[in-house]
Amino acid sequence: xxxxxxxxxxxxxxxxxxxxxxxxxxxxxxxxxxxxxxxxxxxxxxxxxxxxxxxx
Numbered sequence: 282x283x284x285x286x287x288x289x290x291x292x293x294x295x296x297x298x299x300x301x302x303x304x305x306x307x308x309x310x311x312x313x314x315x316x317x318x319x320x321x322x323x324x325x326x327x328x329x330x331x332x333x334x335x336x337x
Contacts, residue, residue: 288294 288297
C-alpha cells in the first residue's frame with residue numbers, strides 16, 4: 282500500500298484528478314478526437330456548408 286501514500290500530496294492528487302477528468306472527457310465527447318490540430322474540414326458537415334457558401 283505504498284502507492285496510497287502518494288495521494289497524501291495535494292499536487293499529485295490534483296494531477297491524478299486532472300488526468301482522470303481528461304480521460305473521461307475524451308472518452309465521452311464525440312468530436313474530441315476529430316477537433317484536434319490538423320483535423321480535416323471534410324469531416325464536419327458545418328465546415329462543408331461554409332465551404333459551399335464561400336465558393337458560390
